[in-house]
Amino acid sequence: MIRLIQGRDSAYYPCEMEAMFRARTAVFHRRLGWNVTVHKGRERDRCDEENPLYLIALDDVTGDVTGSARLMPTTGPLTFGVSASDMFEEPIDLASGTVWECTRFCVHPGRRSSGSLRAATRVCFELNLAACELGLRAGLTQIQTVYDQLMVKVYERAAWGPTQVARSTRVGKLPAYVGVWDVTPRTLAEMRAASGIAHDVIEARPLPALREVS
Amino acid sequence: MGLFDDSFELSVSEVESVHSMDELRPFVSRLLGRYGLRHAAYLAVALPDQIDPHPVLVCTYPAQWTQRYIDQDYLAIDPVISAAATNLLPFDWSELSHRGIRVKQMFDEAQEFGIGRHGLSFPVRGPLGDHALFTVTSDASTSEWQKLKSSYMRDMQLIAHFVHGKVLEFERGDSAPIKPLSAREREVLGWAARGLNNDQIAFKLNISERVVRAYFESARHKLNCVNRSHVLARAISLRLVGPATA
Numbered sequence: 365m366i367r368l369i370q371g372r373d374s375a376y377y378p379c380e381m382e383a384m385f386r387a388r389t390a391v392f393h394r395r396l397g398w399n400v401t402v403h404k405g406r407e408r409d410r411c412d413e414e415n416p417l418y419l420i421a422l423d424d425v426t427g428d429v430t431g432s433a434r435l436m437p438t439t440g441p442l443t444f445g446v447s448a449s450d451m452f453e454e455p456i457d458l459a460s461g462t463v464w465e466c467t468r469f470c471v472h473p474g475r476r477s478s479g480s481l482r483a484a485t486r487v488c489f490e491l492n493l494a495a496c497e498l499g500l501r502a503g504l505t506q507i508q509t510v511y512d513q514l515m516v517k518v519y520e521r522a523a524w525g526p527t528q529v530a531r532s533t534r535v536g537k538l539p540a541y542v543g544v545w546d547v548t549p550r551t552l553a554e555m556r557a558a559s560g561i562a563h564d565v566i567e568a569r570p571l572p573a574l575r576e577v578s
Numbered sequence: 579m580g581l582f583d584d585s586f587e588l589s590v591s592e593v594e595s596v597h598s599m600d601e602l603r604p605f606v607s608r609l610l611g612r613y614g615l616r617h618a619a620y621l622a623v624a625l626p627d628q629i630d631p632h633p634v635l636v637c638t639y640p641a642q643w644t645q646r647y648i649d650q651d652y653l654a655i656d657p658v659i660s661a662a663a664t665n666l667l668p669f670d671w672s673e674l675s676h677r678g679i680r681v682k683q684m685f686d687e688a689q690e691f692g693i694g695r696h697g698l699s700f701p702v703r704g705p706l707g708d709h710a711l712f713t714v715t716s717d718a719s720t721s722e723w724q725k726l727k728s729s730y731m732r733d734m735q736l737i738a739h740f741v742h743g744k745v746l747e748f749e750r751g752d753s754a755p756i757k758p759l760s761a762r763e764r765e766v767l768g769w770a771a772r773g774l775n776n777d778q779i780a781f782k783l784n785i786s787e788r789v790v791r792a793y794f795e796s797a798r799h800k801l802n803c804v805n806r807s808h809v810l811a812r813a814i815s816l817r818l819v820g821p822a823t824a
Contacts (some may be wrong), residue, residue, distance in 0.1 A: 372664045417666050435668060439799070440703045441738065442757060458792055459757050460799035461702070461739030462732060502667050502730030506792055526787045571755045 365422050366494035366565045371415035380420045382406075387472035396512055397427045397536035400453075411436060411445060411467065419494050421472075421487050421568075431487035433469040435495065437461070438508065446510055446542060456542050458508055463544075466509040467555035469530060481521075488518050489559035494566050499547035506544050513538040524558040539572055593740070593804050599748045602636045602741065608687070609737065610638065613730055616694035617715045618787040620741045623662060625749060626706035633711075633747055643691040652684045662701050662711040671697035695722045695790065704746060705756040712738030743802035755800045759818060767774040767809065768819040771810050 367380065374381045385546035392398045393407055402408050411434065419432035436445055438459045446456050446465050458465075469491060471484045495507050509518075509526050512535075519525025526543025533539045545551060556562055589691025596605045619637035637644065645649045646652075651773045653659060657674040674687055689695070702710040714734060714768045716723055759767070764782035776794070780787040795805070801816070814821045 370664055406814045415664070415666070423769040435666075437703050438796075439705065441705055441707055449579060454762070455760060457760055458796040459705070460795045461735050463792070498667065501731070503733070504796060505732065506788075508704060508792070528791065531790050544788060549592060573797065578653075 365424055365429075365567050366490055366499070367420045367422055367567045368494075369420055371412065371418065377420075380422075380429055381418075383472065384420060384432040385419065387432065387470060388468055390473050391470040392468065394534075396538060396540075398403050398540075399536070416439065417498075418493050426539045428474065429472055430474065430483075431469075431471045431491055432541070433491045433495070434467050435498075435507075436467070438465050438520050439462050441528040446508065451540055451541060453534075454530045456508075456530055458529075460505070462503060462505040464495075464499065464502075464504055465506055466507055469509060469511060469515070472551065485522060486559070486561075489555065489561060490565045493552070493555055493559065493561060496547055496552045497564055497566050500549065502551065504547045505575055506546055508542060508544050509538060510542055512536075512540050514576045516541070517556070521559045523556055584657045593808065596744055599634075599636070599745070600702060602744060602748075603638065606741065607638050609623065612712070613733070614718065614726065615714045615718045616692070616714065619713045620738075620745065621711045622714075622742070622745055623659075623711060625708050625746075626704075629710070633779070634749070636741065636745070639693060640691055642728060643688065643693060646687060646691070647684075649729060650680075650684070652680075655680050656684065658699055658711075658713070662699060662709075665701055666703070668698060668700045668735070670727070671699070681739075690746060696720075698727060698734070702738050702742045704742060706746075708742075710738075711743070740802060740804060747802070753819040754816075755802075757800050758806065759797055759800055759813075760793075763793045763797040764813075764818055766790055766796055767810065767813045770806070771814060771819045 369377050369380060386406040388400075389402050389405055392400050393402050401409060414436065417435040419433045420429055422428065423430050438445060439461055441566060442457060444466060446452075466542065469488075471487045499507055508529070511526070516525070526545040527578075528541050528543045530542045531539055532541070592605060592608060596602055610618060614720055615733065619639060620635070621637075622634035625634065626634075627638045655678065658671065661674055662668055668714070669679070670725075676682055687727070695717050697713055697715045699711055699713040702712060703754070704710070712734070712794070716726060718726055746756070769782055774782065776787050776790045780790045793810070797813070798805075798809045801809050801812045803812050810819075
């Protein structure tokens with residue numbers, strides 16, 4: 365199941381946010397060796413200050429946080445988002461009101477999520493399905509996503525994945541990529557067929573900002 | 579079919595007629611009929627620093643309602659406004675909390691002024707840290723509204739960004755793209771201007787057709803155009819592509 369958390373509502377979700385920032389440290393700083401900033405065990409960058417939309421994968425049984433990703437429009441300033449990173453050889457500055465970008469996509473280290481390949485693949489699919497579900501709801505045409513070499517293997521195994529736009533070998537221990545995929549009912553169907561997940565993955569509840577706050 | 583289908587050439591001439599702030603309201607007004615909407619409203623919540631900070635409102639609401647809204651200081655309690663500040667995703671007014679006497683009063687009065695039974699708002703984030711909100715309303719039945727929403731979501735996103743782009747252009751007094759086109763985007767436009775379709779361009783550049791579309795869509799957005807022929811015409815008139823750059 366995927367919970368959507370808007371950056372400004374972080375305070376209502378301390379457990380999810382804490383789990384995410386710590387997992388990002390483990391994955392992007394320690395495992396992948398990316399040039400990211402870690403403070404008190406939490407990896408954050410300036411995108412996190414811009415009120416992004418976080419996708420938090422939760423285990424259906426235990427409620428543990430098993431993965432996370434971050435979504436932002438691509439219409440904001442050039443100083444944010446993928447275009448801000450100097451990771452890629454070719455400047456990536458795709459911008460459109462109907463294209464969002466997905467960054468810090470990761471499966472969290474932990475017994476249930478990364479213990480088995482199948483479980484990790486499932487988390488990846490849930491995150492991508494959620495992005496597609498909300499992309500369709502929001503009238504998006506494509507999603508641009510940053511991923512690493514390990515994800516390439518996950519996508520290949522699953523027979524579904526983004527189309528590569530650019531590659532960087534300067535990032536860390538492994539190459540990193542920017543890819544795009546189409547937000548269409550067909551893509552959703554393909555993802556569902558590849559993952560075996562036939563239902564909506566986004567948690568059915570109102571976004572916090574739209575709930576009454578007493 | 580959406581407004582931004584390439585077969586709707588008429589839409590390009592309508593779009594080309596928007597040369598000033600005064601022409602924005604009639605343009606938005608013409609969209610209402612095409613989409614079966616009741617009203618539309620654009621509000622700039624924050625414009626770039628270099629522009630005199632004042633809210634910009636372009637709407638089809640009756641003047642009596644906008645005056646009432648100001649007199650009652652509804653801006654301070656309007657949940658649509660606070661939701662716009664926090665959310666990146668479009669939101670339906672029915673998702674908002676209508677609790678509170680003044681909030682209920684505001685929505686009731688909006689109904690009396692014929693604002694519309696349903697509302698859908700699109701937050702817009704711009705290249706200079708600017709924020710805006712584009713709202714459309716409808717008097718359709720609830721089930722009809724659900725259908726309308728899903729079929730028009732993409733078009734409305736495009737319109738929301740197009741109107742915002744125009745407001746920025748008029749406020750800055752500059753129609754040049756704020757985010758420059760990348761070399762790849764210009765390359766794709768260049769081949770398109772010579773009559774190649776996306777598959778042919780993909781073959782020419784040895785990239786996927788999906789990636790060609792991504793570059794095209796980005797160029798379209800940066801040049802604030804509505805469809806393929808529009809962006810090509812604009813690119814040529816700005817001398818971004820043409821015989822010299824072939």
